Amino acid sequence: MSTIEALAERLDDYLDDQKINQVRRAYFYAEQAHEGQYRRSGESYIHHPLAVANILAQMRLDHQSLMAAMLHDVIEDTGIPKDALSDQFGASVAELVDGVSKLTQIEFRSRAEAQAENFQKMTLAMARDIRVILVKLADRLHNMRTLGPLNPEKRRRIANETLDIYAPIAHRLGMHSLCVELEDLGFAAMHPMRSSYIAKAVKKLRGNHHEIINEIRASLEDKLAERELPGRIIGREKHLYSIYNKMKFKHKSFDEIMDVYAFRVVTDSMDNCYRILGAVHSLYKPLPGRFKDYIAMPKANGYQSLHTTLFGKHVNIEIQIRTEEMEQIANNGIAAHWMYKDDSDVGEVNQKRVDQWLQGLMEMRERADDSLEFIEHVKVDLFPDEIYVFTPKGRIMELPRGATPVDFAYTIHTDIGNACVACRVDKQLASLSQPLYSGQTVEIITAPGARPSPVWLNYVVTGKARSSIRHFLKTQQQRESVELGRQLLSKSLTGLGYRLADISDERVQRVLEHNQAEGFERLLADIGIGNRMAYIVARQLVPADDQDEENALALEETHAGQTMTIAGSEGSIIHFADCCKPIPGDPIVGRMSSGNGMVIHSERCESVRHLGADSPHLVYLSWAKDITDEFSVELRIEMARKRGLIAELANTVTLAEANIERINVDEHDAHHSVITMMLHVKGRKQLARIMRRIRNLRAVESVTRVRR
Template sequence: MATIEALSERLKNYLDDNRVNQVRRAFFYAEQAHEGQMRRSGERYITHPLAVAHILADLNLDHQSLMAALLHDVIEDTGIPKDALSAQFGESVADLVDGVSKLTQIEFRSRAEAQAENFQKMTLAMAKDIRVILVKLADRLHNMRTLGPLAHEKRRRIATETLDIYAPIAHRLGMHSLCVELEDLGFAALYPMRSRYIGKAVEKLRGDHLEIIEEIRQRLEQRLGERGLPGKILGREKHLNSIYHKMRNRQKSFHEIMDVYAFRIITDSVDDCYRILGAVHSLYKPLPGRFKDYIAMPKANGYQSLHTTLFGMHVNIEIQIRTAEMERIANDGIAAHWFYKTGDSAVGDLNQKRVNRWVQGLMEMRERTDDSLEFIEHVKVDLFPDEVYVFTPKGKILELPAGATAVDFAYAIHTDIGNACVACRVNKQLSSLSMPLQSGQTVEIITAPGARPNPAWLNFVVTGKARSSVRHVLTSQRRNESVALGKDLLTKSLNSFGWKLGDIPKEQVERVAAHNQASSLDDLLAEIGLGNRMAFIVARQLLPAGSSRADVPNDQEEPTRVTIHGTEGLLVRFAPCCKPIPGDPIVGRMDSGRGMVIHSEHCERVRKGKEGDQDLVHLDWAKDITDEFSVELRVELERQRGVIAELANAVTHGDANIERINVEEQNAGHSRINLVLHVKGRRHLARVMRRIRRIRAVTSITRIRS
């Protein structure tokens, strides 16, 4: 069992006596605060924070982090306020403890919401001090090591949360050793039988292959000795969670996954890394496409190493080559930064900048998301294990998750670039925005003023920043459009009573808004625009009591109509049943929560609902519409060679585009063809239909309206 004396001795290796004594004082304070509290295992509660402090001490973390580790449950579990900790141990330590503490005083609707809110709180604390997450990861690691006494369901829940969030965060921060242990403990908790089976199989295989492993090691040492290259050769174990996922994802057997012998070579300098690479390539043949240079292009979490796979002695040999400093960064990641604070290390500072960039990205995502559950989903997406490296036109390297597209790239450069993106060039060739990028490509984003994100982007973007930015813009756009549409509809309804919105007293507007559970007039207008409130009823409510003007609409007067421009955006949709186009008489029907659907006046769906037509809005087309609209035609014709090409040619000469064509054979001599065209209005459609009628084989042409 860990003791404060053992911790003190460990800390004397890198901390002065004054700081060690501050850590001891934090321990005695925590011990007194947790007096009488026990863990499920029956141990005194103080053993947990002490074990967390030991984990951080193994990472050589500073004294404030260690004090926060010892005190991390004091606010949450003992009722001692943050102010008391601040007075005793300083503001920094109190902030760290508060950042790790859960939000226990708030009632949440579900466990998922509580998890999401607590993670969001911790993210805010991380933005101020990244050490918050280091304390939290050490806390989670010790909890995972001592899961045994907990109930089965709680073990599974904690293990799932660890694998979904905390292990990926450890990976993202470059803390490989901690990440591997969290993954293996989580795997063992979720799949105990599979974990035991794979563990035993690994031990047996290691014993069977001991001779060949030793022979490869000796040959590598001999070759390095011949070249006079310094290098310490270590065996590299595959951890159980990694083996299991490779078996499952690649559909391979255990022996296929384990038919690889892995070694790590630690050397003195970057030059030695490349020289050793040449030496091992001269000993065994490298496999094509399996060499990766993470020294020249480090991973997003700061990891640096040379990776190569060789074929020798009838087996594959994986080798990683790195310096001692890179090895420390690879194992301890961001935690290594505090070790380097006493000296001058470019690697440590670079790693810190990468982490700061990641945390800043989290903060931007948090600002753009509507709730904590959406935020945590974006974060899960962003905690990616694999990266692609692409270049800007000026040669700057950007790291993106595997599967990232040009839209993800645009948002990675700047949110404004992503919002204005309309096209892209990949290696100087125009390319699809949805095409996944490959490492080494040069990507140029083409923007246009006034451009807006396309809702379809949400189907293919992979980074949390891109997804949250697109959703944020679409939500703002939807809000603005719903307010504008609601204002048009309410104005129209008030006009039918002989009133204008500006004439309604402010107090009356506020009363009606409150009655409809809206906090402001804009909120009420948005509800009308979304179809959640009827403009006619709200207009009746707004009329002052005892109004001298008409209480009922004036049926003799032409009803005020709302003008449709065809570019209304997210809240005005054209019905797919009747496909109205400019020139058709149209009405709008409100669809609760989704805005307005525009139908032709003669549409069967509109006629069926005529009795309650208060939800119908009389509409007019604007005169300057330039957009194209879908319309469906049915063409019956005699079967002749080349008639489809002739039909397409007629549509092209009519300045229309074919969106879809469907041929239904009627009999041996006749065919029926359904065409979906893009036209600008009824006049344009009439021109196209005249051209189609001129085709000799055409016997009839009709527009399909339902």
């Protein structure tokens, strides 16, 4: 069993005596606080915080993190307040302990909402001080190592939580060693039989392949010695959870996965990494397309290494080549920041990467409507399968696999994404929806006044793009709802002989309180989106003594006379009905739909005719002049069957300066066809011109506009 003196001896390698004594003092304080407390296994509770501190010491973390590890359960389990810790050990240590205590209270599996809400809390804690999550990860690792005494149900819950949340966070922070152990321990607790079976199979196979492994290792060592290149060669073991996932999700057999021999070469400099690459390529033949240079283009979590796959001895050989610093970064990720912060820029670069990721998480958290939406966005960032693309100036951008130019635009900056209208990929115009591939150069074309399209949500994959688009569309809808609500309320007040400016602030406040509305804009937005009726709010706003019978009748009389002007495509809060497809020139009315705003119908449409002219749900509308937007309209054409009729129809429509959206041909009988055609037109005049031209075709027997 480890003791505080054994830990102090280990800390002597990288901490001075004063800091080691502070860690000792934290240990003795925790020992006293936890006196009489025991773990489920029967051992004294203090062994757990000591073991957590030992895990952090292996990563060479700073003394404050080690003190927090010693004290991390004191607030929760002993009742000692945060202020007392602050007085004893300083504000920084107290904040760390408080942060870890709050994370310890999280139970992710209770409900989806609680899980998401708690993940938000974890994000906030990480953003304030990344060491909070490092202490928590070490705490979780020791708990996973000592799961044995717990009942099976609790073991599975903790293991599930570890695989879902903590292992992916360790991976995202570049902490490979810790991530692998968390995954293997979680796998063994979740699926003990499967884990045991794979472990036995790996052990058996390793014994069978012992000679081949030694032969390959000797060949590599001889080649490095021949070229006088320094480097230690380490055999890499595939961990059990990785093997299981490849069998499950990639449908590979165990033999397929294990028929690859993996080695790592660790050397002293970046130059020697590339020299060793040349040496191993001269020894064995490299497989095309399997070389990756993560030194020139590091992964998002700071990982750097050269990867190559060779073919030799009738087997595939995977080799990773990296420096000692890169090896530490690969194993300890963000924790290597404290190891190198005094004498290298490696830690600083890694810290910047994590800070950038955390900043992105905080932006998403601010934009997300609720915690479930937030965690949906974050999951993409926790499970990245990266591609690397370039800006026109040569800057490398890391994106998840499947990302599109829209994702790229939002990765650069939210404003670039919002104003994006087109893109060039490798200097060629390309679709905004096409997936990007590593090595491509992407240029985003923006335009002032451009705005995101709801269609983008169908193909963006990054959390930042998705949350930014949703946030913009939500804000836009809010603005449009307020504006429409203002117009509708003004129209109703005019019917009562008032203007909005005539209503006193005191009267407005009373109406807001009566309707339990947060503010006047919220009230207007509710009217615009159809959740409140404008004429009811108008009557509430008009002073009570003025609301006599004459004014009440005035509303009825002027209801039909007051109209709103529609100028074409009105945004997200005003929609054109699919049933009657109104176009400029048609008499139109707006029908308020609760939660959806206003839907514009033709006055003759069956959906609104039954409501009656004085219905409070209807708003009388008129078309603005000089409308330039195009509108969909459907025609039904009966004509004699003959060759080339579709081409003739298409040519006629084109000459009338209209566009065909869709065309369907159905056989009516042996001699006649019925064609339904969806067109884009600017109004009734253009439609009349098109229908007249179609009627003039010799084979056409009838043309009618379809109104459902």
